[in-house]
Amino acid sequence: PWVVIPDTVTDAEIQQYGQFLEQQQSLYHFPEIMIELGNENWNGLFRGAGIVSAASYGLVAERDFTLLQEAASNDPTVKMVGGGQYGNPNQVQQVAENIPSAPYIAAAPYFWGCQDTGQSTSTYLTEMFNDGWSNPANEMIPIAEGLKPGQTAVTYEENLTTTGGSATTAERMPIQAGYASGGALEQQILRVMNSGFRMQNVFAFEQLQINGQDGVYGYTGQCDANPPSGTNVPLWGLVHDLNASSNLIRPTGLAVELANLAIAGDFYPVNTSMYPNVTGAAFLTSGKWSALFSNGTGSSQTIVVTFPSSGIVPATMRQLSYTSGPTDMNESSPLVTIGTGSVTSLGNNQVSVTLPAWGAVALTP
Known part of the structure; x- marks a missing residue:
């Protein structure tokens, strides 16, 4: 299990949760239990309950992690995770430096943020597999190489992130939810692994769609055009729904299943x-x-x-x-x-x- 506890957690709640973890571990004997403080503290969207400063985040995380481990009888299987911003390796390294007790430092290697309208299927598929901005070799390797001794790079989220660009819903659906999206995600999983990251979490288990967004995810000139009003994007669910009569698994979910068939040892x-x-x-x-x-x-x-x-x-x-x-x-x-x-x-x-x-x-x- 990988669990996120809120930045606003109280000491009493930390004590209670540490005891709960110890009880659950006595039942299930997990090899590791991953504990992360806050969701994307670096992300200004969550500023109301986040700690943007890497130094301040580190101070609070170190303190809360210490209390949690004490409450869990210092169980060595309880492992702390520090989270940073994928597109900013220096910020991730600051997090690593400020949370020295965290053996895992996490980032989120999303890819292909932009799909523009009026292009051929072949062009869309080529773009999805060849997104230069999000190639892990450009971002992930500097993160993995810049960590403190004893720290390992992991991913807290990853997947397609194609909410930007001017493509319509009809243009997005067969690409972002189509067969080839599974191959593209598999490619990203492999690239991240080859960049030195030990474990990966794909986001998310179930979701039908979200609304398209304007150019907020534009990098190096991407996504200058906004999606048409009412655009829906089939992100990010690996499972389309939890209806027992259908239980439809998207190609990205099948790609994760393939990965788990092969990855061992x-x-x-x-x-x-x-x-x-x-x-x-x-x-x-x-x-x-x-x-x-x-x-x-x-x-x-x-x-x-x-x-x-x-x-x-x-x-x-x-x-x-x-x-x-x-x-x-x-x-x-x-x-x-x-x-x-x-x-x-x-x-x-x-x-x-x-x-x-x-x-x-x-x-x-």
Whole structure:
């Protein structure tokens, strides 16, 4: 569990909550319990109950965390999280310095903030997979490298954030809620992982839509045009709804499911430089290899993966699959599913797999 407690919490509430955590831990034996003070303290939108100054935030967080741990009998599984602003690595590092007891420092690598009207499907999909501003290599690596010894970078939220730009609701729906959004999110998950971040949380579990917004998310010239009045954006729910008769899972939710199929044990980077816009990572657990890949191009790509000489190589492939095309959605019926693919053994711990266009693939033993 990752729990946010409010900045306005009282000492009595901290005492009560620490005791509650200790009781729950005796029942469930979680490997870790993540505790974060306040939601996006850096964000002026929450100024009424937030602490914008990194130094002041650090002082309050250190004090409250100390009280909480004491109330939880100093349980070592209770881990403190300090949160910072993704687009401002220096601010995140200030948070890390001011909350030295926090082993985790969190940021939110959202991507593709702007979709403008009148462009082709291919252009939209290319933009979604190639958003230069939010490439984690530009923001996340400086954050991970700038932390204090003993601190690890994690993400408290991430997903598409395409509320800006002049695109209409009809233009946004098949892109932001379509099949390819799953592949784009998988790409971001992999890029963040390859940037040195240990764990990631995708936002959010369930949500139908929000209203489009004007250019408040514009960076480096993006989103100069505002969405038309009444624009709705199918963000951010991984699950479309919680109706027992449908229980529709969006492509982004299926991408998270694929990621969790593959991620286990120890992480290993994968060199995919010979395949355009392919991103990947491999994992070794109990002598068995698994892997996760995304393909950010409009054509399928057959790749060869060479695993180390020790360990059992993957033999099973799961992938995002559409019914008609890359703009298929799961808004009213499950047109996007997790399907199967083929893993061809080439010997010498090599396998060959074909990555679908704009797709995501998990390889498992």
